[in-house]
Amino acid sequence: MKRNATAVWNGTIKEGSGHLTTDSKVLEKTQYSFNSRFAEGIGTNPEELMAAAHAGCFTMKLSADLTEAGFNPTSLETKATVSLDNGVITSSHLVLQASIPGIEDTQFQEIAAGAKANCPVSKAYNVDIQLEATLL
Template identity: 80%
Template sequence: MKRNATAIWTGTIKEGSGTITTGSTTLNKTQYSFKSRFEEGVGTNPEELMAAAHAGCFTMKLSADLTEAGFTPRNLETKATVSLDNGVITSSHLVTTASIPDISENQFQEIAKGAKENCPVSKAYNLEITLEATLS
């Protein structure tokens, strides 16, 4: 399986701008710019897209691992925060809240840790990955 996205950039780094389109067109000429990446401009940026990929992948892996262990999650919600420090993407911090009947705290933490370590996006990222997992 292969997925794709296309980025187009016009102009200089600070005054220019670009668009990103994914193969599915979920993102379709979505704008990004210097301001959206390094300040507070309109549009997306690579770190936001990395965070979205990590949150989605981890949450699906957690669901799969819980299901395999015999649990049925009612709800899983994950926020990923990707940090860009001095021009280097340094970390991704996952915060997940889960509602899962009949699971112990220890079971949940063990399964969540495994999902963090083994989701395909975590394996692809060469950065520090941290996790806060809470049962609600």
């Protein structure tokens, strides 16, 4: 399986702007700019997209691992925060809130840690990955 996206940029780094389009059209000429990346401008940025990818991948991997362990998760909600410090992406911090009938916290933490370590996006990122997992 291969997925792709296209980026178009016009102009200088500070005054220019660009847009992103994915094959699925979930992003279709979605704006990004210097301000959307480094200030409070309108549009997306690479770190936001990395956070979305990590949150989605981790949550799906966790669901698969829980199902394989015999649990039926009612709700899994993950917020990912990707940090850009001095021009370097340094970390991804996952905050999970989960509702899973019949699971003990120890087993939940173990399965969540495994999903963090083994989701394909975690494996692709060469950054510090932290996880805060709360069983509701």
